[in-house]
Amino acid sequence: MQSKKQHPFVFTPEVVLLPFLFVLLIWFVFWAEVRFGFRFNDYGVYPRSVIGLRGVLFSPFIHGSMRHLWNNTIPLFLLSAAVIYFYRSQRWTIFLIGLLGSGLITWVIGRQANHIGASGFIYVLMSFIFFKGIITKYYRFVALSLVIMFLYGGMLWYLFPIEEKISWEGHLGGFITGFLLAVFLPVIYTKNVYEWEKEEFVPEEDPFMRHFDENGNFIETLPDEIEESLPPIKVNYIYVESPKTNEEE
Numbered sequence: 639m640q641s642k643k644q645h646p647f648v649f650t651p652e653v654v655l656l657p658f659l660f661v662l663l664i665w666f667v668f669w670a671e672v673r674f675g676f677r678f679n680d681y682g683v684y685p686r687s688v689i690g691l692r693g694v695l696f697s698p699f700i701h702g703s704m705r706h707l708w709n710n711t712i713p714l715f716l717l718s719a720a721v722i723y724f725y726r727s728q729r730w731t732i733f734l735i736g737l738l739g740s741g742l743i744t745w746v747i748g749r750q751a752n753h754i755g756a757s758g759f760i761y762v763l764m765s766f767i768f769f770k771g772i773i774t775k776y777y778r779f780v781a782l783s784l785v786i787m788f789l790y791g792g793m794l795w796y797l798f799p800i801e802e803k804i805s806w807e808g809h810l811g812g813f814i815t816g817f818l819l820a821v822f823l824p825v826i827y828t829k830n831v832y833e834w835e836k837e838e839f840v841p842e843e844d845p846f847m848r849h850f851d852e853n854g855n856f857i858e859t860l861p862d863e864i865e866e867s868l869p870p871i872k873v874n875y876i877y878v879e880s881p882k883t884n885e886e887e
């Protein structure tokens with residue numbers, strides 16, 4: 639039997655605490671820039687430059703404006719919390735490979751500029767959650783995929799160069815990384831096996847299935863031999879005597 643820590647669908651403080659720490663860190667970096675006059679943009683991903691590789695690690699924590707920071711805050715919190723809750727045993731693999739993969743792809747395909755922000759990593763999480771649900775066809779993961787697509791489906795537009803100042807390369811790098819993780823990263827989950835799905839299940843011996851033929855049509859009257867083989871149904875009645883009225887007395 640799986641322990642509670644290993645079970646993927648158990649709420650623990652980690653589900654909220656880790657995403658909160660992620661968000662707190664990016665806000666702290668932005669606060670330090672404003673408070674002390676730092677400028678960390680040079681630590682972003684600068685494509686096809688050796689020194690630009692440092693941005694693979696640092697760029698997700700650097701943001702150019704309050705609007706940029708705020709737009710990434712809620713998706714980062716919600717998507718990382720979803721990964722921790724639904725894919726608990728794979729969470730660190732997803733986070734680490736997602737961070738490195740999206741940054742490296744951006745380094746390869748990006749324009750000559752400093753690419754900063756957590757949005758590439760957010761696209762990793764969104765892409766992984768969506769495609770993993772479709773691939774596994776497990777009802778919980780599929781439901782999560784549909785919710786994510788409903789909430790963040792509009793983000794797909796930003797995989798294309800529709801705004802000059804937005805790093806669509808970083809978004810595309812994250813999207814590709816999330817897709818590859820969904821395809822190649824195995825996910826272990828426990829699927830409920832119902833009685834009718836078991837190999838030893840015999841429909842003719844099941845009290846409920848006996849009432850249907852091989853085509854699924856309901857049989858109103860069972861054959862005598864089947865009717866006699868069914869266990870008797872015990873019915874208990876509760877009888878409450880109504881109080882006597884004065885006229886009856």
